[in-house]
Amino acid sequence: MASxxxxxxxxxxxxxxxxHQPDYRDHSTGEFLFPWVYLHCIKDYxxxxxHLEAHPQARAVINFSPVLLEQIEDYLIQIERWRHGGAPIGDSVLAALVSENLPEPGSTGYLELMDKCLRANPDxxxxxxxxxxxxxxxxxxxxxxxxxxxxxSPQFLSDLVVWYHLGWLGETVRxxxxxIQSLQEKGHHYSLDDRKSLFNVVTELIASIGPRYRHLSQTGQVELAMNPWAHPIxxxxxxxxxxxxxxPDAPLPGYESYPGGAERAKWHLEEGKRVFERFFGQQPVGCWASEGGLSQQTLSLFSEEGFKWTASGxxxxNNSLNKARSEKTIKKxxxxHRPFQFAEIPLTVFFRDDGLSDLIGFSYADWxxxxxxxxxxxxxxxxxxNHTDKANCVISVILDGENAWEHYPENGYHFLDELYRVLESHPQLRLSTFQACMEQEEWHPQPLPYLVAGSWIYGTFSxxxxxxxxxxxWDLLCEAKGHYDEAMEANTLNAxxxxxxxxxxxxxxxxxxxxWFGDYNPAEVVKDFEHMYRRHLVNLYEAIDCPPPPSLFQPLSQGGGQPPRGGAMRPGHES
Incomplete structure (x- = not known):
């Protein structure tokens, strides 16, 4: 270890x-249609x-989606409003913990809540x-x-609601x-008081997310980053x-361009920065492009918006290097494992080692x-x-920070603890952040003339x-955007x-x-997400006071596949 x-x-x-979690709220009612935001709060976040707090010498970049941060905030607001006699909590699963009257056996509500409380990794x-x-x-x-x-018995549903939340809890909490230990030891026959005590723990955990990550950032252990507001490509x-x-042969939607797309992309970045600063009290240095989706235009926009680094797969x-070689703009x-810069745009670009990242996402859970x-x-x-340029070498491992762990024993507790333990004092490797790397004196990104547009999944947008x-x-979205533009131009809406x-x-x-659209994905999840998408579009038409087209009420996609890890994650390279 160096002095x-x-x-x-x-x-x-x-x-x-x-x-990252998308917005699961129906904004016409304020209801959370799915509980994944708060469940990932109490488990993964x-x-x-x-794990970082337990290993003070460890370092990491944590990227938060702004629309996720807003939903965390909304849960806390709804909980406080309910506690002060206001409206019920707009999440049926969370509200069940404090409901004095759970649905009656044999009722539709009973069946719906029971099914929701079984949506967890069975093993x-x-x-x-x-x-x-x-x-x-x-x-x-x-x-x-x-x-x-x-x-x-009504007791069955009460016990199931408790065990659903106990099962989803993070291992460090457990x-x-x-x-939590007392409730687990009790095992069954949970009372309303038991459910309320569990609800209080859940609330504490949700409320702790912002302060804990702010503190980790202030101590220098974590660099906080963001992606565009609602995670668009x-x-x-x-x-x-x-x-x-x-x-080159990919068929395009009926619309060959998204109307006003440049303005909308800029809006997502600026809205994201506003949310990020409100939540963390600082501006981000880096922006993980949603799904690592980059293009030459995207790099220019990120730079114009003040970001200093971004990343992809x-x-x-490799696609960009192949293009440069074919055009003979580089020889070797x-x-x-190094930083890059494209066409003199003042933005450093890092690339994930897909092999290492996918080992964590898809292989090590069973080791x-x-x-x-x-x-x-x-x-x-x-x-x-083996790296020939030691001063500019960086090994980037970038992946989902939440969905991977439900496939590991005990939510990845042993893997993460061992990972940070070994690397926080390794003689050859040191944990760092992208911002810290860029502050090194001898740091020189490798110039390349052009970035070939693509994402971290297969290097394409397929x-x-x-x-x-x-x-x-896309056709439904482009059509809705056209009506949105007409409403804005008509100036019939107030601010x-x-x-x-x-x-x-x-x-x-x-x-x-x-x-989630397409035959690759599981039918049940496709149904959930295509319903959410159409619900968001209907709410958009209502917001601009325009009747939605009949095509919006026709299902988009059926699914039916059985992808690894349920489809929530994908490997960077096609197998």
């Missing part, structure tokens, strides 16, 4: 954990903070806890024998919180034809933690030893555009209505809806 007086010559390793969450597994087994009988539904907003840079870099291709970390660190040591279902979704409409349009522009 404070000596420069640290160890190779920097940057883990960038991306925290608190665990990821706790890592449900079957881990014997009482939860027994409840799930009873629920299965309930479904197969509808004639016995009326005979179930190991340290006396209330910025290159496609700027130019739908960007898909053809890597897929190594397939985007540099490796991926023993020490073996997994040993394998990962060995790969990193090899990279560091996930979001170019097939029947995604193109239909508050215009702001509401602009934000509602922003939600429709998010990438998540397009992600």
């Amino acid at each position: 404070e007086a000596e420069p640290d010559s160890r190779t920097p390793v940057v883990f960038c954990w991306h925290m 608190v665990d990821m903070a706790a 890592r969450i449900i079957r881990r806890f014997a009482p939860f597994a027994r409840l799930a087994e009873v629920a299965g009988v309930y479904h197969s024998r509808p004639e016995i539904q009326r005979y179930l 190991r340290s919180h006396s209330v 910025v290159p496609l907003l700027l130019d739908l034809k960007a898909v053809k840079e890597t897929l 190594d397939s985007v870099l 291709a540099p490796g991926i 023993h933690a020490e073996d997994a970390v040993g394998d990962l660190v060995h790969h990193m040591e090899e990279i560091a030893s 996930t979001w555009i170019g097939d029947r279902d995604t193109n239909r979704a 508050e209505q215009q702001t509401r409409a602009s934000r509602q349009l922003g939600l429709c522009e998010g990438s998540d809806w397009f992600w």
